[in-house]
Amino acid sequence: MHSVVCIKQVPDTTEVRIDPKTNTLMREGVPSIVNPFDMHAVEAALKLRDEYGGKVTVITMGPPQAVEALRRVKTLGVDRTILLSDRAFAGSDTLATSYIITQAVKKIDSEDAVDLVLCGKQAIDGDTAQVGPGIATRLNMPLVTYVIDIDSVDTEKKTITLKRSVENGRTALCVEYPMLMTVLKELNEVRYASLPNMILATNFKAEVWNKDDIGAEMKNMGLDGSPTAVRKIFSPPVRECGEMIPHGIEQPDVAVHNLIEKLSHNKTI
Amino acid sequence: MSDNSYSNKYDVIIVGAGPAGVSAAITCAKAGLNVIMLERGEHPGSKNVMGGILYRHPTEQIIPEFYKEAPLERHITEERVWLLSKDSAVTMGYKSKRFDEEPHNCFSVFRSKFDKWFAQKAVDMGVTLICETLVEDVIMKNGKVVGIRTNRDYGDLYANVIVAADGANSLIAARAGLHPEVRSNTLALAVKEVYSLDREKIEDRFNIDSEGGVTIELLGDATQGLMGTAFIYTNKDSLSIGVGAFISQLMKQKISVYDLIESVKTHPMIKPLLKGGETKEYLAHLIPEGGYRAIPKYCIDGLLLVGDAAMLVNSLHREGSNLAMTSGRFAGEAIIQAHSDGDFTAKGLSTYKELMEHSFIVQDLKKYKNTEKFFEEHMQFFTLYPQIADDAAYEFFKVDGIPKKEKQKIIWKQITNKIPSWRLLLDIYNGWRVVK
Ligand SMILES: Cc1cc2nc3c(=O)[nH]c(=O)nc-3n(C[C@H](O)[C@H](O)[C@H](O)COP(=O)(O)OP(=O)(O)OC[C@H]3O[C@@H](n4cnc5c(N)ncnc54)[C@H](O)[C@@H]3O)c2cc1C
Numbered sequence: 237m238h239s240v241v242c243i244k245q246v247p248d249t250t251e252v253r254i255d256p257k258t259n260t261l262m263r264e265g266v267p268s269i270v271n272p273f274d275m276h277a278v279e280a281a282l283k284l285r286d287e288y289g290g291k292v293t294v295i296t297m298g299p300p301q302a303v304e305a306l307r308r309v310k311t312l313g314v315d316r317t318i319l320l321s322d323r324a325f326a327g328s329d330t331l332a333t334s335y336i337i338t339q340a341v342k343k344i345d346s347e348d349a350v351d352l353v354l355c356g357k358q359a360i361d362g363d364t365a366q367v368g369p370g371i372a373t374r375l376n377m378p379l380v381t382y383v384i385d386i387d388s389v390d391t392e393k394k395t396i397t398l399k400r401s402v403e404n405g406r407t408a409l410c411v412e413y414p415m416l417m418t419v420l421k422e423l424n425e426v427r428y429a430s431l432p433n434m435i436l437a438t439n440f441k442a443e444v445w446n447k448d449d450i451g452a453e454m455k456n457m458g459l460d461g462s463p464t465a466v467r468k469i470f471s472p473p474v475r476e477c478g479e480m481i482p483h484g485i486e487q488p489d490v491a492v493h494n495l496i497e498k499l500s501h502n503k504t505i
Numbered sequence: 506m507s508d509n510s511y512s513n514k515y516d517v518i519i520v521g522a523g524p525a526g527v528s529a530a531i532t533c534a535k536a537g538l539n540v541i542m543l544e545r546g547e548h549p550g551s552k553n554v555m556g557g558i559l560y561r562h563p564t565e566q567i568i569p570e571f572y573k574e575a576p577l578e579r580h581i582t583e584e585r586v587w588l589l590s591k592d593s594a595v596t597m598g599y600k601s602k603r604f605d606e607e608p609h610n611c612f613s614v615f616r617s618k619f620d621k622w623f624a625q626k627a628v629d630m631g632v633t634l635i636c637e638t639l640v641e642d643v644i645m646k647n648g649k650v651v652g653i654r655t656n657r658d659y660g661d662l663y664a665n666v667i668v669a670a671d672g673a674n675s676l677i678a679a680r681a682g683l684h685p686e687v688r689s690n691t692l693a694l695a696v697k698e699v700y701s702l703d704r705e706k707i708e709d710r711f712n713i714d715s716e717g718g719v720t721i722e723l724l725g726d727a728t729q730g731l732m733g734t735a736f737i738y739t740n741k742d743s744l745s746i747g748v749g750a751f752i753s754q755l756m757k758q759k760i761s762v763y764d765l766i767e768s769v770k771t772h773p774m775i776k777p778l779l780k781g782g783e784t785k786e787y788l789a790h791l792i793p794e795g796g797y798r799a800i801p802k803y804c805i806d807g808l809l810l811v812g813d814a815a816m817l818v819n820s821l822h823r824e825g826s827n828l829a830m831t832s833g834r835f836a837g838e839a840i841i842q843a844h845s846d847g848d849f850t851a852k853g854l855s856t857y858k859e860l861m862e863h864s865f866i867v868q869d870l871k872k873y874k875n876t877e878k879f880f881e882e883h884m885q886f887f888t889l890y891p892q893i894a895d896d897a898a899y900e901f902f903k904v905d906g907i908p909k910k911e912k913q914k915i916i917w918k919q920i921t922n923k924i925p926s927w928r929l930l931l932d933i934y935n936g937w938r939v940v941k
């Protein structure tokens with residue numbers, strides 16, 4: 237099995253603060269981490285490799301510093317890491333991001349056939365959950381989102397059996413691969429890196445691909461290829477908590493009376 | 506090492522990436538030795554608390570002109586000592602234009618930033634640094650330390666020499682059987698706060714310009730009469746405030762260090778300095794203050810102890826990082842010598858002992874070896890004398906029509922009412938003797 241995992245470097249939101257005056261994110265000094273969902277995607281790919289053999293390639297699109305995200309997953313023992321980095325990529329929205337990543341996956345596939353593409357459910361900063369589906373659509377691959385379990389792989393029939401989370405429950409699916417999945421944290425527990433892998437990660441070199449390496453066209457990426465623009469970022473107003481009208485069970489008539497009183501008092505009825 | 510080769514055998518393993526460990530690592534790496542350094546924190550300094558003054562001289566011996574690029578806060582231009590009583594301070598200090606000229610004497614720093622930078626220097630010189638990894642044990646063979654065990658899978662590493670640079674309460678020293686037992690009267694507990702305050706306010710209140718900085722050491726009431734000290738150091742836009750006392754005394758007096766730092770911050774002499782600021786970080790840390798008598802055996806077959814792990818702290822002079830760096834450098838030099846001789850036994854590493862014993866480290870600690878005990882037996886230095894000094898100064902400066910000669914008599918009388926004159930003279934003489 238050759239899995240390609242897409243990871244995004246994101247600010248550690250547990251340490252991001254919003255400037256109350258300007259409503260902008262204060263990113264200064266905030267450490268970067270690998271998008272938490274993506275760590276579970278990497279773990280899933282490693283598990284499949286441990287069980288069925290093969291290879292795990294991890295890619296990320298971002299500025300040169302994003303190599304640290306690749307270093308982090310290198311400590312888990314992934315085989316190959318590629319940084320997609322080019323000034324022309326800056327300002328890409330989800331449409332352009334999925335285009336760039338698709339181009340990269342195509343190139344990887346041409347060197348070494350890709351069986352699975354794995355993404356996180358969503359990025360904790362952008363939060364759109366669009367990049368994974370965007371890549372699947374462009375690659376014309378089956379897509380399964382919200383994966384919480386990978387049961388088995390039939391390498392003869394080239395099918396994978398998995399479970400996805402849906403509202404009110406879960407569904408089991410058997411899907412042909414090559415396919416793309418986006419994963420939830422319940423899928424697995426991320427392994428604790430072994431010391432040899434930690435040591436190897438200290439002096440690894442990620443491959444870096446630019447727009448020419450992946451044959452990407454200018455019109456499809458960066459600001460030119462991004463129809464979305466962020467107009468404003470704000471934190472939603474804190475919702476005031478509701479008021480409980482007590483004793484509904486013991487004294488329903490009193491509770492109803494109190495409710496009507498309140499509603500008519502503030503002229504709702 | 507190429508991308509996919511991995512070896513579990515090094516020339517040197519260093520446990521702990523504080524000032525001592527990094528200094529040893531850099532010294533060894535400069536000589537071309539293959540060094541790995543293990544740190545339990547997320548990054549070097551992330552677990553570090555020092556409210557810190559960093560000294561230039563020992564640091565430059567490791568990295569010349571480090572101050573041109575290291576993350577420093579302010580260079581210190583004035584050192585103050587305040588003897589506090591309940592509502593007063595008898596102050597002393599030294600300020601000099603000479604301290605304002607490069608190269609500076611010392612700097613206030615944040616260890617979380619400085620240690621990270623310092624360790625990166627080691628990495629740049631070829632040291633392998635592994636963070637978020639706890640060393641749990643040493644591996645012994647035929648009575649010689651030959652390796653360490655970490656908390657990770659396949660986590661054993663081997664080396665010719667292991668350096669324990671893991672700070673106060675060293676686990677490595679204990680596992681190697683070197684710390685008999687840590688007694689609470691050799692350990693001090695310190696708490697430190699980073700207190701954010703506008704730059705201009707700091708510069709106005711401490712009478713400094715944009716680069717210079719002040720240290721204030723606080724004695725007397727700052728520790729509520731316990732043996733210990735407190736301090737305030739100026740950073741760029743914050744203050745480091747800390748207080749430390751011996752654990753044995755805290756326990757006896759049932760005072761918590763948290764109470765101590767609150768009483769420092771609310772002291773009438775200190776409160777105005779802090780007005781308008783707020784606590785940004787709050788941390789606690791152990792300091793080994795056992796002095797010379799507490800130093801364990803620091804050189805055995807295959808293992809050297811450096812810095813706080815070897816209990817090298819000079820409490821009287823607020824030094825620690827300099828002893829850590831210098832001992833780390835000495836250890837590095839001994840390890841280089843041992844490699845050229847191919848002898849990693851205690852004998853082969855004995856250069857370390859020689860360098861230590863001929864240096865200011867052991868000599869200073871030896872010189873002050875009786876101080877802890879002396880002050881412990883003479884608690885009046887922390888309780889009674891600050892009050893006496895306060896009363897004397899108050900009488901002396903008060904203008905009330907009493908002739909000076911008369912005043913001197915009054916002052917002396919006040920003193921001898923509290924303590925017999927022979928006792929006072931004896932204390933002064935003995936106090937001078939332990940620090941002379
Ligand atoms: C503060 C902020 C400002 C922004 N400003 C603009 C703007 O001005 N103009 C604009 O067009 N867009 C802007 N964006 C959108 C930004 O480009 C998106 O974050 C990006 O396209 C990815 O979308 P997402 O974060 O919603 O990822 P999601 O779609 O939620 O991510 C899902 C999964 O896709 C994969 N993935 C996502 N991104 C990458 C990546 N870079 N490399 C590898 N895998 C990845 C991961 O597996 C991830 O788990 C902004 C975003 C933020 C947070």
Ligand SMILES: Cc1cc2nc3c(=O)[nH]c(=O)nc-3n(C[C@H](O)[C@H](O)[C@H](O)COP(=O)(O)OP(=O)(O)OC[C@H]3O[C@@H](n4cnc5c(N)ncnc54)[C@H](O)[C@@H]3O)c2cc1C
Pocket residue numbers: 520521522523524525526543544545546549550552553554555556557558559560638639640641670671672673676695696697747749790791792811812813814817818823824825826827829
């Ligand atoms: C409040 C306070 C104020 C101080 N002020 C000053 C001052 O102003 N000036 C000064 O010079 N000194 C000061 N000191 C003393 C100074 O901090 C120490 O002497 C100095 O940090 C010692 O350096 P070190 O490298 O030996 O140990 P440390 O700095 O303690 O470094 C030890 C490192 O080892 C790591 N470690 C520990 N155990 C393990 C393990 N098992 N596995 C892996 N890693 C491990 C730790 O995370 C740490 O990074 C102060 C101390 C305190 C507590």
